Amino acid sequence: VSQLPMEAGWARPMVPPWSCELAEVIYGIDPSTLRIALGALDYRPGLGYPDMAAPRPVVTPGLLSLDTATTECARLAGARDRILPWLEQRAAPALLVIEKPFASGQHVPHESFHLIGVLKECVWRAYGLETEVLMLSPSEWKMRALGAGKGFAEKPAILAWARATLGFDGVCERCGNGLEPEEKLGRPGAKSGKRKLKLVCPRPSPAHDVADGLGLAVAGAVELERRRSR
Numbered sequence: 074v075s076q077l078p079m080e081a082g083w084a085r086p087m088v089p090p091w092s093c094e095l096a097e098v099i100y101g102i103d104p105s106t107l108r109i110a111l112g113a114l115d116y117r118p119g120l121g122y123p124d125m126a127a128p129r130p131v132v133t134p135g136l137l138s139l140d141t142a143t144t145e146c147a148r149l150a151g152a153r154d155r156i157l158p159w160l161e162q163r164a165a166p167a168l169l170v171i172e173k174p175f176a177s178g179q180h181v182p183h184e185s186f187h188l189i190g191v192l193k194e195c196v197w198r199a200y201g202l203e204t205e206v207l208m209l210s211p212s213e214w215k216m217r218a219l220g221a222g223k224g225f226a227e228k229p230a231i232l233a234w235a236r237a238t239l240g241f242d243g244v245c246e247r248c249g250n251g252l253e254p255e256e257k258l259g260r261p262g263a264k265s266g267k268r269k270l271k272l273v274c275p276r277p278s279p280a281h282d283v284a285d286g287l288g289l290a291v292a293g294a295v296e297l298e299r300r301r302s303r
């Protein structure tokens with residue numbers, strides 16, 4: 074198994090459970106000004122577990138922490154210096170899905186868009202014309218990856234999906250990996266009506282970002298399959 078250098082501890086490759094006809098490399102990227110999470114679906118021959126009869130795609134997570142100090146200009150320059158070699162060490166994907174900046178209906182900070190600009194420059198410098206870049210909103214990629222009706226899935230639900238579907242071993246103790254009964258996540262004292270409490274993470278850990286990156290990559294695979302079946 075080809076191991077991609079990882080900043081996080083989640084180095085174990087995963088195998089998607091579905092039978093996929095794709096033969097491309099697909100990346101999903103969840104960018105923030107704090108860190109960049111990446112999910113990679115790699116279909117190159119020779120990858121995968123040696124005991125498997127046929128080559129299967131391998132799913133790999135990645136996480137890159139960015140410098141939070143100094144001014145925005147210095148942060149963006151530092152982000153570029155870190156993101157570019159991080160991308161260059163990976164195979165050029167056919168499709169790279171980036172989550173559109175959002176802020177739950179609030180005003181999206183300009184910095185988020187600036188970082189997307191830096192990221193796109195790095196994608197171009199690393200992969201050039203080989204790579205199509207697709208921007209998807211959170212609901213767009215969640216519906217593709219998790220299925221219809223899941224467009225508003227919260228972070229714990231995404232993490233639970235990545236763990237159950239892909240075998241992702243990232244954990245978030247703050248929300249019990251999204252697997253705990255949802256009443257545990259309710260406000261103290263909240264009683265009855267528990268079903269209506271949203272399953273949210275009180276303070277999302279990086280595992281959530283990586284799970285989102287994996288979801289974005291799977292959404293890219295679903296997108297390519299959709300195009301082909303039209």
Ligand SMILES: [Zn+2]
Binds near residue numbers: 249
């Ligand atoms: Zn959590």
